[in-house]
Amino acid sequence: MQRKAPTIQDVARHAQVAVGTVSRVLNESPGVKPATRQRVLAAIDALDYSPNLIARSMTSRRTGSVGVIVPYFTRPFFSEVLRGVEVMITRAGQEFVLYNVQSNEQCDSYFRQLPKQRKVDGLLIISLYPDDAAIEGFRNAGLPVVLVDAYHPRLTSLVVNNVEGAYQAVKCLIEHGHRRIGFINGITEGDFHFNPGNDRFIGLHRAQGEAGILYEPDLVLTAEWDRQGGRQAALQLLMRPDRPTAIFAASDLQAVGVLEAARSLKMSVPDDLSVIGFDGIELSEILELSTVQQPMKFMGELGAHKLIEQIEGSANGGSPPELIRLQPSLIVRRTISTPPSLCEATSRQEYKKE
Amino acid sequence: MQRKAPTIQDVARHAQVAVGTVSRVLNESPGVKPATRQRVLAAIDALDYSPNLIARSMTSRRTGSVGVIVPYFTRPFFSEVLRGVEVMITRAGQEFVLYNVQSNEQCDSYFRQLPKQRKVDGLLIISLYPDDAAIEGFRNAGLPVVLVDAYHPRLTSLVVNNVEGAYQAVKCLIEHGHRRIGFINGITEGDFHFNPGNDRFIGLHRAQGEAGILYEPDLVLTAEWDRQGGRQAALQLLMRPDRPTAIFAASDLQAVGVLEAARSLKMSVPDDLSVIGFDGIELSEILELSTVQQPMKFMGELGAHKLIEQIEGSANGGSPPELIRLQPSLIVRRTISTPPSLCEATSRQEYKKE
DNA sequence: GTCCAATAATGAAACAGTTCAAATACGATG
């Protein structure tokens, strides 16, 4: 059992050529006579040889692997982004090394270690924000890095316009007559420094400002990015005497929590409460939840594509960092309607008219 | 920019020792005088050195990476399993290389190539069934392999008792009075040979047999494993004149499709139709879908744990393959009730009595 | 002050490839 794998030496011996020749056959370098090439290929076939990629990496300084650093990779948003990433990485013939981060220390340690260990040819960082020291480390190591759903001026970054997305969402709510709109933000996880929820808050703020709605700090809560977070925050908002008639959540998962909270309070959506989320995960479609759709898979694809471009072009000097902005789009589904107060008001008005 | 990374040679020179000594400091091998160790550590610190893992892999024949082969890794079931896998792999200080397979050829090519390329120390194969040639390849390469949600006599395998899970589910439906139960199986994807849906079908069959219910081939359909598949199959089942009063789907995603089909036909669940799925993904909880819960995360953890055990013990001869069986558990939620026909029957009976 | 056995430290070989300067083969030309 476990007989030693054949090496390039064995192939060379078997084909009666020098190792260098086998190497050029393997790498399809020119300058090998067809007849020789055939002999070598036959030997490779006979020995069932395939090159040891580790050894190859030694000299070629290419590992054929791309590292992807991502927080909580099983959450639907990240999962979708990764789907796109995987497609591109595989298409480029690279392997996909997943670095899941759950804490700030872990994230930092990846940022510090990975460039030096040389186990990956490039790094795709999703929704995480490397500090300047980390970026210096990437540069020193000559390691291509692309940011997705995060921005840093010194790195190629891919972001969606969170401000605009939130603005559209809230504007839609306002156009439906809502004046008291709750906002559930996501926490800045660990200490990752970067929080797309903050931009979404800004969008909300802008839409409200334009409509002349006063900012009410009490209607803004910060919660975990998941269902539980959304539910708890929603309960808090909805049990207030002057509760909001609509809630905008920084993520779909939180919005689902809002729906659950409403259900548990026997409130009907959208009759008693309008809800809108952010992301556009599959679940939002199933639950007919209105949301701001991000092009998740595309973000993954494009980010990976840009990274691979950098890896392949890294010989001839790195290209300057690029900032790519994508537009989210509002999807109005079942969970939005005119607020109850306004309905009453309207009917009362109509009543008066008669 | 991009100054060359320091090597062990540089450290040795800086600390005025031989490379061998630095190596033993790095690997915490005994036989290095504390004073020397200090000098070396100081040099490592001064140069900000960390060993090149690729080079290290050359001689140590350990890459520090574990490969995970999985189909459609973003589906909730796999995603949950992977969550467990990731935890264990990271805990063991290994890296997680993801091989997502979407076609049979791709799967096969991974099975053939990976053992020879030596880029991973072990392979975790999820819901995929390697053929004998592949297994021979693993053995020749001395590559530890563990199967999760699949079984092969020559490999350590981790399976849930699909027959039993399905049996419980269908028995529950029968106990609620259902006699016409539709079954939506999942297709055997690509040509992966292994289909847990078949065992679920057997469980259904057994429960029906015990209850003296005749097997009706028309009530058994095969569909894609996803929502669309479930929806289409359900539509087909529900538009029959003698439609079933309950549907058991081989996956939760398909069961969600069933719910959607029912909704589009204006049928109420569970009043007009009982539905039960399989897997126990988060979505089933959100939709209050009854299901057969698999310990997904645990399966990932245990599978990865077994694999790491094998990797670490692979020096002293491989342990014999092990078969681990886990029990799923039925979760009854909102989507099960007594069938309408029986309600009528019951009320008619009661009527007569009066 | 020797001698001996540990204990430390050395440095070359090995790992499995790529690369490149040098050697060789070959066909055409003068």
Added chain:
DNA sequence: CATCGTATTTGAACTGTTTCATTATTGGAC
């Protein structure tokens, strides 16, 4: 037939580690 230039091929050097047979150092016993 010698010469030249091109097309192949060779084999040693190199990548950055680990390992291991040697060699050097140390400290204690005599």
